[in-house]
Amino acid sequence: MAEITIKDIAKQCGVGISTVSRALNNHPDINPATRKKILEVIEETGFIPNNSARNLKRTDAKCIAVLVKGITNPLFSSMIKIIEEETQRSRYALVLRHVEEQEDEIDVALELEKEKRLRGIVFLGGLFEHPEEKLRKLKVPFIFSTIGVNISDQFHKVEFSNIAVDDRLESAKITEYLLGLGHRKIALITEKNGPIGGLRMEGYRQAFAQRGLPVEEDLICYVQEDMDHYSMENGYLTVKTLLESEREVTAIYAVSDLLAIGACRAVLEAGKRIPEDISVAGYDGIEMGEYYNPKLTTIKQPVEEIAKKTIRLLLDVIAEREEPQQIVFPAELVVRESTGPC
Amino acid sequence: MAEITIKDIAKQCGVGISTVSRALNNHPDINPATRKKILEVIEETGFIPNNSARNLKRTDAKCIAVLVKGITNPLFSSMIKIIEEETQRSRYALVLRHVEEQEDEIDVALELEKEKRLRGIVFLGGLFEHPEEKLRKLKVPFIFSTIGVNISDQFHKVEFSNIAVDDRLESAKITEYLLGLGHRKIALITEKNGPIGGLRMEGYRQAFAQRGLPVEEDLICYVQEDMDHYSMENGYLTVKTLLESEREVTAIYAVSDLLAIGACRAVLEAGKRIPEDISVAGYDGIEMGEYYNPKLTTIKQPVEEIAKKTIRLLLDVIAEREEPQQIVFPAELVVRESTGPC
């Protein structure tokens, strides 16, 4: 069965091809009567315009793309929801696209930019460390909403937008909080390579340094490389190994809430209490932290604010109401039940 | 700046347009030397073929689409991962597409079918209750992997594929387990309307009926309609209300693990112990259930098997090695720490 096209509709309505096109696109120059009739026939026939063909010709598509790297990150779904709302309000269409871990998000963006008629791009969860040369290939405004990557090391000019949290600072904040409680044997659960783990580790070290305290290197535990670095399972396994090693530990700081929850499981399984025997702190502020037992002490990233600012800034830049800029959001130390005095 | 096209590449290489196309598509009939040169120029120029134009002409695209309804469902990400692996192994491209709650997944599929050259479609999380007439519009094989919707009530012919778990049966299983522990005051946390909640409630009733026990209607608690029906927050609020009502309860069965975790938080906040004072059981078998404290008793859906079978069946149907069929997978009652004798 042949695909039904705009031509068939035109024939069936006894009108020209372009009239159908006008009906389809809410073009003003069309007789309401003929327009209504065309839409009826379209309804009956179940005709669906071919998007590929449309994208090929269309000049005015208001469309922005969100490229998400890391579908497993629980923070993203709420961010996406907010971005969706905000774009709809501005009458933009949204293309949501997942980027595989090994894919280059810029390449995907470049491809999408050609395929659809993008007006702007949001990068969620990728790394803002692409060569400027490559970034410059993007012809529409874009913004990196890189929860987890501090920009202070970046040398990008202000010509590119970026919204982030100062990981090093926030990480130091929660470490200092643990130190303030009297903890000294604070195990750090982090990833070995990778900018996020790196920055958060730096914050950890900074907090110790600021108090003139030495960091015990063998309390820095790296998650397993061969599986998702930020999964509960990885946190569990890493902390299990730690506890079995009989190293003395009074607190555990995992650089993500999921790792921290895995850590909790390992601690509980070892027959220890949280926080009486061992305090556990996370980082991210995922919803589960409020529901877990005990409730998780963590650094809460202002996800909603970040999402809102991200999309608004992008829309403003698109509309040339605003210049690209780089913004750092403060995060919040949320003390709950999983941490206590040493 | 004008978009760079295949024509420009051809000119720059001093070859014909179709030769470039051949290089692009790994066509065998091409001189390796010219081919290499073309690819080099493409690399230099940063040329990216326009997908819309390709889709318009291409006839042989091996592409299958996965339409996901309900991004928040924690079970989906692992299913998607498996489906990705399996499709790649068969050298199919994958289009992942999220469907909004209010969108009609069939409409989206229809549109996508025109836009890309789909060979098959997987529906994840939608409802298999579309009129046959509409389903028949889909011209490529598709399969509903409807975790959560029992098919026994469906009157669809075998011409459509569907993979599911028998919700009623499994729900009865876990209810019977609680009854077997001696519980009689078992609160049910479910959604008021909606086929999933409906079927699971039927299972709950069935289990009581089988023992000749009456169901106490006021122990059936409906989640709030105005927010995500299967969120922790909704479970928390619903159970909080329940507990404040002073109705006697010895066990709570929530029809999803997330609801159950919210329920646990409410129970704990009320100063009760799990399972000593109140047992809590969930449904789904999400990973968090193993990490939560206490570990959650639940019905574990065989997500991996379902995902594998789903994609394999689809590929088989596409290749005409197999007829469309409807399969029911058994789920497993996993008893963990959150439930105990009455």
Next chain:
DNA sequence: CTGTTAGCGCGTTCAC
């Protein structure tokens, strides 16, 4: 092996 040509389905000029 390679270049030329004819559309894919639609939006966008133009005339009318």
Next chain:
DNA sequence: GTGAACGCGCTAACAG
């Protein structure tokens, strides 16, 4: 207001 013709960028069929 409307229709015919053109071409978006590319692939496929055909010649060479």
